[in-house]
Amino acid sequence: MQQIVREHQAYPPKIVASVTSWELWKTLKGKDLTDQCDLVELRVDALPPELTTEQVMEFRPEMPLLVTVRCHEEGGLRSIPEEERFALLRAYMPYAAAMDIEIKAMRHARELVMEARERDVIIIGSTHDFQITPGVDYLREQEKKARSYKADIVKFAFTPCLASDIQTGVQLFTKPKGPIAVMGMGPMGPVSRLLYSQLGSCLVYGYLGEEETAPGQWHVSLIKEPLRRLGPILR
Numbered sequence: 590m591q592q593i594v595r596e597h598q599a600y601p602p603k604i605v606a607s608v609t610s611w612e613l614w615k616t617l618k619g620k621d622l623t624d625q626c627d628l629v630e631l632r633v634d635a636l637p638p639e640l641t642t643e644q645v646m647e648f649r650p651e652m653p654l655l656v657t658v659r660c661h662e663e664g665g666l667r668s669i670p671e672e673e674r675f676a677l678l679r680a681y682m683p684y685a686a687a688m689d690i691e692i693k694a695m696r697h698a699r700e701l702v703m704e705a706r707e708r709d710v711i712i713i714g715s716t717h718d719f720q721i722t723p724g725v726d727y728l729r730e731q732e733k734k735a736r737s738y739k740a741d742i743v744k745f746a747f748t749p750c751l752a753s754d755i756q757t758g759v760q761l762f763t764k765p766k767g768p769i770a771v772m773g774m775g776p777m778g779p780v781s782r783l784l785y786s787q788l789g790s791c792l793v794y795g796y797l798g799e800e801e802t803a804p805g806q807w808h809v810s811l812i813k814e815p816l817r818r819l820g821p822i823l824r
Contacts (some may be wrong), residue, residue, distance in 0.1 A: 600821040602770075602786045603627040605655060605794045606809040607802040609635035609666060617650040617797075625809045626795070628653040628686060632802065633677050634665040642680045653686035655713070660691055663717040664803065675701050687711035687742075692731050695738035702739050713792075714740030719774060719804070722747040722754035728761060736766050742791060744770040746803065749777040755784065762788045770794075778805015783815060787822040 606626040608614050614631065622629065629652045636645060658674040659665035669677070675698055678688055688705055690698055692714045702712055714735030716728075728745055735743045743765075749755050758771050758781060770792035773781030782805070786793045793816075795809035796802045 601816040602790050602793045604809055604812050605630050605792050606797045607794055607806070608632060608797055609802045610798055611636050613798040614645070615648045618648040620650040622650055622652055625813070626652070628655050630655040630657055630794070632666070633658045633681065634667055634669060638667070646684055649684065654684055655687040655689060656681040656685040657689040660694065663691055664719060671697060679704070682708060682710060685710050687713055689713040689715050689744070692716050692735045692738070692740070695735065695740065699738070706739065711741045712739060713742045713744050713770070714738060715744035715746065717746040719748055722749050722757050725757050725760045728757070732766060732769070742768045742770055744792070746772050746774055748775045749773045749781055755781055758785055759788060774803055774805040776805065779807055781805070782807065783819065786816055787819055
């Protein structure tokens, strides 16, 4: 995973397979999914709350793991208090190659981030908007905040409503301060994810199973070949 940070402008981006189903997770035990993706995102907020870390990890695939406990306001599937979310991230940290923390929560997570960095766990600072595409100045300010909180990768997920919103995402690739992952959601999501991958997004997210984990995703099995055919857009 550290290679993503060192070679963040390399093409193609790493493919993340996001899992929000306990039933699906249980089918992944010992599986090698490298023909489809580079790492698997476990959405802990989607798991039954009574499960222990050990019970969940019994079924982990033979893949690098991205651990996320998404807050409800940014798409989490259940409402979990911030301190409990941090405790869950800490519990899963020994198994994680990377962890996702919302940028707005990172100022309260300094110790957690420090512990992760000591373990060489990559920190993704993320922001999500399921309604609109915020202005580019706002998004750049979010990147600045995330970098100050020691995020290795900054993830932007937003909802393009107009063609001009796609251009907002394009502008983020002008002199970013480090690795960024950019993706659209909603009806324009699929095309935006390919475009931003071509422009330099270091991660592209898709889903396993039958259901999207965010609107506008591709199934992971459909991502690799289009990226191979399209190639990067030089900037």
